[in-house]
Amino acid sequence: MQHNRAGRKLRRNTSHRLAMFSNQLDSLFNHERIQTTLSKAKELRPLAEKLITRAKKDDVAARRHVSRWIPDRTTIKRVFETIAPRFVDRPGGYTRILRLGARKGDAAEVAILEFVDFKFELKERGPKKESMSDRARRASGGRVETVRKDKPEGTEADEAAPRPRKASGVKADRTKPAARPAPKKGPSRTGPSKRGA
Secondary structure, three states, X not given: OOOOOOOOOOXXXXXXXXXXXXXXXXXXXXXXXXXXXXXXXXXXXHHHHHHXXXXXXXXXXXXXXXXXXXXXXXXHHHHHHHHHHHOOOOOOOOEEEEEEEEOOOOOOEEEEEEEOOOOOOOOOOOOOOOOHHHHHHHHOOOOOOOOOOOOOOOOHHHHHOOOOOOOEOEOOOOOOOOOOOOOOOOOOXXXXXXXXX
């Protein structure tokens, strides 16, 4: 039974785990949305919400408390000036977890941790990159044909015969099977055991 053992270790020692949470909090407050595994998102969510609750009361003690978790000063400024004022009227529940399903490589369950008021906006895509075939069509005036050489007459007999292979160091004769080396004579590994002897 697991009693009085709250929190996931996530297969990391304490310093590694806290550093990872610090980096993830920094990313969350900068981008307002991060993608991570479900277990990490569930551990990170209460930390982020407690920091926002502390940041709503903008004083020196709150700034010191937030700076313990977030190392970057510009991110701390962003938390106090833009993120916390958005949630002044909200008593809690500033973030949400969206499950994405299993990851392709290791089948870990992936989730998105984002702020409740996050609005997803598609970025404008630049001009589409031209492929090599489109470039060739444009250069040739819109028509690209593959050039095939016509075979001279009387080469049907040559087609039936196998083509000689190009020599790359050692010539291999494909008509005869390769000879196997003779087995070594001597004591076998699967012989009688030495216990009885």
